[in-house]
Amino acid sequence: MIDSRVARRYAGALFQAARAGEMVRAVETDLGTVVDAIRSNPEFRHFTMTPLVGRDDKISIFQNVFGDKLTSLTMQVLRLMIERGREADLESVHAEFVKLRRSEDGIVFATVTSREPLTPEQKVALVEKVELRIKKKIEPEFVTDVRVIGGVKVAYDNYVLDGTVRGSIGKLREKLRYELLKQS
Amino acid sequence: MSNEQKSSGSPIVGIILGAVIMVGGTYLSLNAKALGVGGIQETLEGQGIPLDFGKTLGTIGVFLILFPVIKSFFIKPLQDAIQERNSDLERTFTEAENLRTEMERMRSDYDRRLAESEASAREQIQSQIREAQNLRSSLMAEAATRADALVQQATAEIEAEKQKVLVELRTHVVDLALAAAEKVVGENMDSERNRRLVDDYINSVEVVA
Numbered sequence: 001m002i003d004s005r006v007a008r009r010y011a012g013a014l015f016q017a018a019r020a021g022e023m024v025r026a027v028e029t030d031l032g033t034v035v036d037a038i039r040s041n042p043e044f045r046h047f048t049m050t051p052l053v054g055r056d057d058k059i060s061i062f063q064n065v066f067g068d069k070l071t072s073l074t075m076q077v078l079r080l081m082i083e084r085g086r087e088a089d090l091e092s093v094h095a096e097f098v099k100l101r102r103s104e105d106g107i108v109f110a111t112v113t114s115r116e117p118l119t120p121e122q123k124v125a126l127v128e129k130v131e132l133r134i135k136k137k138i139e140p141e142f143v144t145d146v147r148v149i150g151g152v153k154v155a156y157d158n159y160v161l162d163g164t165v166r167g168s169i170g171k172l173r174e175k176l177r178y179e180l181l182k183q184s
Numbered sequence: 185m186s187n188e189q190k191s192s193g194s195p196i197v198g199i200i201l202g203a204v205i206m207v208g209g210t211y212l213s214l215n216a217k218a219l220g221v222g223g224i225q226e227t228l229e230g231q232g233i234p235l236d237f238g239k240t241l242g243t244i245g246v247f248l249i250l251f252p253v254i255k256s257f258f259i260k261p262l263q264d265a266i267q268e269r270n271s272d273l274e275r276t277f278t279e280a281e282n283l284r285t286e287m288e289r290m291r292s293d294y295d296r297r298l299a300e301s302e303a304s305a306r307e308q309i310q311s312q313i314r315e316a317q318n319l320r321s322s323l324m325a326e327a328a329t330r331a332d333a334l335v336q337q338a339t340a341e342i343e344a345e346k347q348k349v350l351v352e353l354r355t356h357v358v359d360l361a362l363a364a365a366e367k368v369v370g371e372n373m374d375s376e377r378n379r380r381l382v383d384d385y386i387n388s389v390e391v392v393a
Contacts, residue, residue, distance in 0.1 A: 116375055116378055119379075125386050126382075129389040129391065133389060146370075149366060149373055152385055161389065163381070163384075163389075165366075165381070169362050169366055169369075173362050180354050181351065184351045
């Protein structure tokens with residue numbers, strides 16, 4: 001069972017250690033590598049999550065697979081979590097670590113959605129405009145979704161900057177419904 | 185009292201007189217020739233009328249003697265009986281008259297009571313009729329009021345429902361129109377138009393100074 005409080009504690013301790021060793025980005029990359037491997041490979045996910053495989057065997061396999069790719073700090077944390085049966089919290093620890101790193105750097109995570117991939121120039125211009133608007137650095141994740149029809153949408157925290165055709169039609173729908181209700 | 189004295193005196197006189205006449209008659213019958221009535225009797229007998237004055241007087245005397253007895257033992261009880269009968273009849277008549285008067289009185293009382301009962305019943309019936317008419321009027325007015333209220337409520341509900349349906353219909357039309365617009369815009373969207381839309385939005389993002 002995933003316990004977000006446990007994940008926050010592991011992530012907090014790991015972030016403090018990484019910040020002290022000035023290896024925050026490296027540790028984040030390490031955690032991303034492990035989480036990607038778990039997400040992309042069902043057999044590896046099963047191996048990691050099952051209680052039927054012994055902890056020493058899991059540690060040995062992790063050491064063999066990731067030993068030369070991860071920092072020693074990351075490997076120590078992986079070993080500790082496996083010893084304590086917290087393998088299921090790996091993805092949550094990664095997410096919490098990313099949140100801590102963004103909070104530490106004053107960075108806001110933003111999801112940019114468009115019908116087609118944006119050009120590099122558009123990405124740069126959009127990020128600059130949004131950062132100027134919210135007066136914070138943003139870490140964008142660019143995704144495509146044909147349901148927006150056209151235009152672009154930026155979602156961060158609890159806010160949305162909607163410049164899509166679907167969003168405009170939605171606003172028009174709400175306005176027309178409001179007018180209809182007001183008339184009745 | 186005077187009648188009783190008179191009646192008690194008269195029989196004695198009659199008896200005495202009767203005895204005298206009876207004795208006189210017997211004497212006359214025995215001594216008719218001597219007293220000078222024998223010739224008359226013989227004359228009458230010769231004419232076919234055998235009359236002995238002495239025996240006749242004697243018979244009259246006997247009758248006068250017997251008359252008070254007859255009166256005392258036969259006539260007087262008969263008179264008393266007749267008198268009693270008359271009294272009974274008078275009493276009966278009086279009672280009958282009283283009964284008749286009482287009956288008349290009761291009948292008039294009955295008629296009066298009957299009239300009073302009829303008047304009372306008539307009054308009660310009239311009162312009930314008036315009450316029923318008032319109740320009918322009241323119920324009619326109440327029913328009319330309720331019917332008006334129901335009609336007004338139904339009218340208001342129909343109007344509200346109509347407005348609701350109208351709004352739903354218009355909302356549906358709006359949804360259909362916007363869905364069609366989405367489809368048309370989506371089908372006509374190409375990379376160039378999308379690029380222009382993105383650029384326009386990037387340029388339109390307001391930056392707070």
